[in-house]
Amino acid sequence: MEKMGxxxxxxxxxxxxxxxxxxxxxxxxxxKSRGAQHVYGMRYGVKGLxxxxxxxxxDTLRDNxxxxxxxxxxxxxxxxxxxxxxxxxxxxxxxxxxxxxxKKLDVGYFFYIGGNDSMDTISKLSDYACMTGSDIKFxxxxxxxxxxxxxxxxxxxYGSAAKYIGAIMKEITRDSLVYxxxxxxxxxxxxxxxxxxxxxxxxxxxxxxxxxxxxxxxEVAFDIDHFIERLDVLQRAKAGVVIAVSEGVRVHDGxxxxxxxxxxxxxDAFGHKTLTGAAxxxxxxxxxxxxxxxxxxxxxxxxxxxxxxxSRVDITExxxxxxxxxxxxxxxxxxEMVGLRRLSNDPYQCTTELHDIHTIANFEKKxxxxxxxxxxxxxxxxxxxxxxPLIQAELTPIYVDGLPRHIYIK
Amino acid sequence: MEKMGxxxxxxxxxxxxxxxxxxxxxxxxxxKSRGAQHVYGMRYGVKGLxxxxxxxxxDTLRDNxxxxxxxxxxxxxxxxxxxxxxxxxxxxxxxxxxxxxxKKLDVGYFFYIGGNDSMDTISKLSDYACMTGSDIKFxxxxxxxxxxxxxxxxxxxYGSAAKYIGAIMKEITRDSLVYxxxxxxxxxxxxxxxxxxxxxxxxxxxxxxxxxxxxxxxEVAFDIDHFIERLDVLQRAKAGVVIAVSEGVRVHDGxxxxxxxxxxxxxDAFGHKTLTGAAxxxxxxxxxxxxxxxxxxxxxxxxxxxxxxxSRVDITExxxxxxxxxxxxxxxxxxEMVGLRRLSNDPYQCTTELHDIHTIANFEKKxxxxxxxxxxxxxxxxxxxxxxPLIQAELTPIYVDGLPRHIYIK
Numbered sequence: 074m075e076k077m078g079x080x081x082x083x084x085x086x087x088x089x090x091x092x093x094x095x096x097x098x099x100x101x102x103x104x105k106s107r108g109a110q111h112v113y114g115m116r117y118g119v120k121g122l123x124x125x126x127x128x129x130x131x132d133t134l135r136d137n138x139x140x141x142x143x144x145x146x147x148x149x150x151x152x153x154x155x156x157x158x159x160x161x162x163x164x165x166x167x168x169x170x171x172x173x174x175x176k177k178l179d180v181g182y183f184f185y186i187g188g189n190d191s192m193d194t195i196s197k198l199s200d201y202a203c204m205t206g207s208d209i210k211f212x213x214x215x216x217x218x219x220x221x222x223x224x225x226x227x228x229x230x231y232g233s234a235a236k237y238i239g240a241i242m243k244e245i246t247r248d249s250l251v252y253x254x255x256x257x258x259x260x261x262x263x264x265x266x267x268x269x270x271x272x273x274x275x276x277x278x279x280x281x282x283x284x285x286x287x288x289x290x291x292e293v294a295f296d297i298d299h300f301i302e303r304l305d306v307l308q309r310a311k312a313g314v315v316i317a318v319s320e321g322v323r324v325h326d327g328x329x330x331x332x333x334x335x336x337x338x339x340x341d342a343f344g345h346k347t348l349t350g351a352a353x354x355x356x357x358x359x360x361x362x363x364x365x366x367x368x369x370x371x372x373x374x375x376x377x378x379x380x381x382x383x384s385r386v387d388i389t390e391x392x393x394x395x396x397x398x399x400x401x402x403x404x405x406x407x408x409e410m411v412g413l414r415r416l417s418n419d420p421y422q423c424t425t426e427l428h429d430i431h432t433i434a435n436f437e438k439k440x441x442x443x444x445x446x447x448x449x450x451x452x453x454x455x456x457x458x459x460x461x462p463l464i465q466a467e468l469t470p471i472y473v474d475g476l477p478r479h480i481y482i483k
Numbered sequence: 484m485e486k487m488g489x490x491x492x493x494x495x496x497x498x499x500x501x502x503x504x505x506x507x508x509x510x511x512x513x514x515k516s517r518g519a520q521h522v523y524g525m526r527y528g529v530k531g532l533x534x535x536x537x538x539x540x541x542d543t544l545r546d547n548x549x550x551x552x553x554x555x556x557x558x559x560x561x562x563x564x565x566x567x568x569x570x571x572x573x574x575x576x577x578x579x580x581x582x583x584x585x586k587k588l589d590v591g592y593f594f595y596i597g598g599n600d601s602m603d604t605i606s607k608l609s610d611y612a613c614m615t616g617s618d619i620k621f622x623x624x625x626x627x628x629x630x631x632x633x634x635x636x637x638x639x640x641y642g643s644a645a646k647y648i649g650a651i652m653k654e655i656t657r658d659s660l661v662y663x664x665x666x667x668x669x670x671x672x673x674x675x676x677x678x679x680x681x682x683x684x685x686x687x688x689x690x691x692x693x694x695x696x697x698x699x700x701x702e703v704a705f706d707i708d709h710f711i712e713r714l715d716v717l718q719r720a721k722a723g724v725v726i727a728v729s730e731g732v733r734v735h736d737g738x739x740x741x742x743x744x745x746x747x748x749x750x751d752a753f754g755h756k757t758l759t760g761a762a763x764x765x766x767x768x769x770x771x772x773x774x775x776x777x778x779x780x781x782x783x784x785x786x787x788x789x790x791x792x793x794s795r796v797d798i799t800e801x802x803x804x805x806x807x808x809x810x811x812x813x814x815x816x817x818x819e820m821v822g823l824r825r826l827s828n829d830p831y832q833c834t835t836e837l838h839d840i841h842t843i844a845n846f847e848k849k850x851x852x853x854x855x856x857x858x859x860x861x862x863x864x865x866x867x868x869x870x871x872p873l874i875q876a877e878l879t880p881i882y883v884d885g886l887p888r889h890i891y892i893k
Contacts, residue, residue: 089661117663142691148657155662239886240791247558247889248788251499252565253527258784281552281889370783374668378658381650382791384885464885475794475874476649479657479691 078181078209079108081399083130084115084122085149085216086156086187086194090230091237091380092391093186093216094143094150099395100184100214101130102140107403113178116482118154118185119194123167125174133482144388145470146479147378157190158197161204168201175209182210182402186395188217188228192410192434199408199430210402213410213430214394218377220269223436224428225412229394230377231269232387232463237379238262239276239464241372242317246282249313257304257314257359257367260285261352263376265321268292268440270376272452273460274317286314287450291321292440295330300355301362303450308365318351330354381477385466390423397425421462488591488619489518491809493540494525494532495626496597496604497565499558500640501647501790502801503596503626507560508550509805510594510624511540517813523588526892528564528595529604533577535584543892554798555880556889557788567600568607571614578611585619592620592812596805598627598638602820603844609818620812623820623840624804628787630679633846634838635822639804640787641679642797642873647789648672649686649874651782652727656692659723667714667724667769667777670695671762673786675731678702678850680786682862683870684727696724697860701731702850705740710765711772713860718775732761740764791887795876800833807835831872 081104085093097114104112114133116126128151134140143150161168175183183198185191192213199211215222220231242260249258264270268290278284286307289295307314322330330351352369359367394411401409409427416422444456470477491514495503507524514522524543526536538561544550553560571578585593593608595601602623609621625632630641652670659668674680678700688694696717699705717724732740740761762779769777804821811819819837826832854866880887 089658121663146657147654148661152663153661236885241785243886243889244557244788244790245784247556247891248499248784250891251558251563253531253562276886279884279886281883281891368783370785371781373778373780374655374658375651375780375785378654380654461885466885467882469879472877473691474689475646475871475876476653476686476689479653481657481660481691 078175078179080111080113080179081109081182081184082113082115082127082175082178082180083184083186084118085151085153086118086185086191087153087217088377089148089153090216090218090377091147091233091383092230092388094146095388095391096186096214096216096229096395097150098140098143099392100399101134103396103399104182104403107399109182113180114151117152118156119158119171120154120156121152122174123171127178128482139480142471142478142480145380145383145468145477146481147380150480150482155190158194160197161201172205172207180209182399184212184214184398184402186214186216188215188219188222189435189437192222192430195410196408196430196434202407210405210407212398212402212406213433214398215410215412216391218270219264219267221267221437221439223433223438224410226415226423227413227463229387229391232384233379233382234270234376235273235276235460236384236464237376237382238270238273238372240382242274242277242285242315243282245370246277246285246313246315249315253312255308255312255365257308257316257356257365259316259318259352259356259367259369261320261350261369261371262317263372264291264319266291266437266439268319271317271319272440272456275452275457276460276464285317287316288452289316289318289322289450290440290445291319291323292442293445293449294325295322297324297330297358301358304359305363308363318355320351322351381470383468384464385468386463388468393425401427418458418462488585488589490521490523490589491519491592491594492523492525492537492585492588492590493594493596494528495559495561495563496528496595496601497563497627498787499563500626500628500787501557501643501793502640502798504556504560505554505798505801506596506624506626506639506805508553509802510596510809511544513806513809514592514813517809519592523590524561527562528566529568529581530564530566531562532584533581537588538892549890552881552888552890555790555793555878555887556891557790560890560892565600568604570607571611582615582617590619592809594622594624594808594812596624596626598625598629598632599845599847602632602840605820606818606840606844609840612817620815620817622808622812622816623843624808625820625822626801628680629674629677631677631847631849633843633848634820636825636833637823637873639797639801642794643789643792644680644786645683645686645870646794646874647786647792648680648683648782650792652684652687652695652725653692655780656687656695656723656725659725663722665718665722665775667718667726667766667775669726669728669762669766669777669779671730671760671779671781672727673782674701674729676701676847676849678729681727681729682850682866685862685867686870686874695727697726698862699726699728699732699860700850700855701729701733702852703855703859704735705732707734707740707768711768714769715773718773728761728765730761791880793878794874795878796873798878804835811837828868828872
């Protein structure tokens with residue numbers, strides 16, 4: 074067996090979150106304190122690594138202020154990729170190249186912060202290391218706003234996105250009631266297959282807010298006629314109806330609602346289908362069928378990069394899973410992901426634990442059916458009790474000249 | 484002349500802002516301290532007043548904590564309306580009714596917080612009072628995120644919206660550069676006729692942010708071919724192009740870009756025109772003509788209700804104009820609006836002054852041509868120097884259970 078490399082390398086992969094950089098800091102600091110001489114960062118994940126796009130994090134993060142600002146910087150500091158590694162048998166040269174680069178960098182510890190596809194990468198790389206007798210340790214660090222990873226109570230990134238969605242839904246609710254006249258606002262939330270984010274709209278309801286009127290998760294087959302009927306009752310009964318709808322709601326035959334625009338909605342002059350999004354489709358439909366005033370709001374990427382509204386619990390846990398991954402790797406673990414295990418809700422206590430990477434990659438965790446109300450357009454108290462600890466407390470942005478300060482690699 | 488009423492009444496009108504409630508607090512506290520027995524609030528502006536929908540603000544705001552939370556609550560606490568008063572000759576009965584209600588409430592001071600249409604209301608009511616010998620004092624308090632009111636250096640509400648837009652553009656810029664691959668983000672900003680808000684996108688550029696690549700104001704005739712040509716050059720030269728475009732950009736013949744969807748874009752199956760917004764139209768066009776990845780983000784109502792990102796300078800000035808209006812009315816002024824006058828930029832100093840309401844109502848202030856760069860897709864240092872003081876400092880939300888706390892009339 075080769076002599077163990079002395080350095081660590083860390084990459085970020087998949088869609089960004091508001092706190093993915095906290096996990097990067099967690100890995101960086103824990104690896105450093107355990108004796109890594111260099112902690113390298115892959116630019117643009119494994120894809121960049123294959124082009125030897127690497128930075129030494131000690132060069133780019135000069136002091137503790139940089140670290141503090143990095144925790145408050147949205148998106149992936151190192152850059153990211155959406156790149157699925159082939160299996161080794163398909164492209165052995167690629168694996169040889171990649172391991173050659175790691176050897177050149179004298180890397181002994183490899184960390185990948187990401188979601189399902191990233192865990193698949195860790196799974197393949199650690200398997201390949203096993204097969205070839207490489208001593209490099211490969212660890213997965215979870216992140217995704219979608220909260221759809223298996224074997225972790227929740228994923229870092231989810232709490233901050235949920236906090237943002239809850240806060241924005243409160244602001245939208247206030248705005249929608251300004252004129253006291255009948256109007257409908259349909260807000261489209263991310264999460265194509267799992268309703269964790271859309272469910273966060275339920276957080277808006279409190280003693281200082283009426284809350285949203287319907288919550289449509291992708292876990293429930295979407296019946297457009299039913300939806301319009303319910304909406305009609307709501308908009309007759311109250312001013313300012315607010316609805317949260319997942320971008321991924323589908324009708325009974327499995328088609329996404331946003332795909333139905335082909336039939337009912339816009340087709341451009343060249344005959345191209347223009348996907349308009351579920352909320353826009355439903356708002357147009359409401360205007361047409363109910364004659365009410367309706368608008369669509371897409372939270373779009375704002376919900377995954379809203380560092381200015383990050384949850385402190387989330388940032389802290391993101392940091393912890395990074396640190397726990399480094400600790401485990403330096404203790405000899407490989408082919409595992411750090412998960413979060415909730416010990417109790419009241420008081421909220423959560424710890425980290427390790428899971429075999431093969432039990433995680435390529436599975437999607439959905440909202441349990443029993444957390445959705447029987448009418449299919451709301452969530453239960455259990456769901457709320459699950460979410461609420463994850464949005465607590467803040468990490469105030471560091472404002473410079475009136476705007477939150479970030480850091481990036483120049 | 485009748486005996487002067489002892490009470491004050493205040494209303495909010497037009498679109499909400501993040502700080503319009505600070506002006507309400509300013510009027511309330513200053514009127515109280517000057518001896519008003521009751522300070523009434525009109526629900527839903529003059530329209531609600533005509534239906535005698537009135538609250539006593541001392542009943543709904545119980546203590547100083549309520550006041551502090553109200554300053555942090557978005558949208559119009561009292562509700563609003565979009566209602567243009569007819570001239571007295573057209574509907575004398577309406578004026579008689581309205582003044583009758585004011586008499587019944589023993590109102591001596593009338594305050595209206597709003598934009599152009601609201602100042603028109605103050606203008607008509609104070610003229611009518613003059614003509615009929617009523618002693619009621621009518622004062623206008625400016626607000627609008629659009630910043631398009633005459634005779635005030637800027638309007639309360641603008642600074643907070645500008646701060647939000649600057650902060651969000653920074654976050655979007657970070658997000659857009661994550662993959663290091665070619666992509667275009669077109670962000671649509673409010674302001675149909677004036678580019679004050681769209682120009683705020685320029686605030687994103689700083690030593691920690693690359694800033695946006697084009698800023699398209701409604702003051703500049705929009706040439707779609709030119710735009711696509713420029714965009715092509717940009718997207719070939721760099722990953723993550725970010726563009727801010729006003730919802731109100733128009734082509735040379737005066738049509739809004741968002742109206743062109745009739746020709747080029749979506750028409751639904753029933754032949755109805757579906758307005759898709761300028762950003763969506765341009766993103767679709769970029770995809771079609773340049774073959775690049777492009778997305779549209781509409782900041783929509785989020786930019787006018789983002790109290791969680793309010794500017795402290797803005798909140799403070801909103802409070803001041805409310806207080807100054809009350810002071811002026813109690814000193815005998817009527818038919819005037821409180822304006823803001825900037826004394827200096829460095830250090831920033833600003834004071835209030837009074838303007839005859841007739842010089843304000845129904846005029847729109849646009850971005851001066853010399854504050855737009857010669858290429859028509861950027862703003863000058865002068866514009867930045869104008870905006871920057873208005874976004875300084877914060878009024879941190881009061882978080883309860885993880886979300887910003889608001890207050891509303893139950």
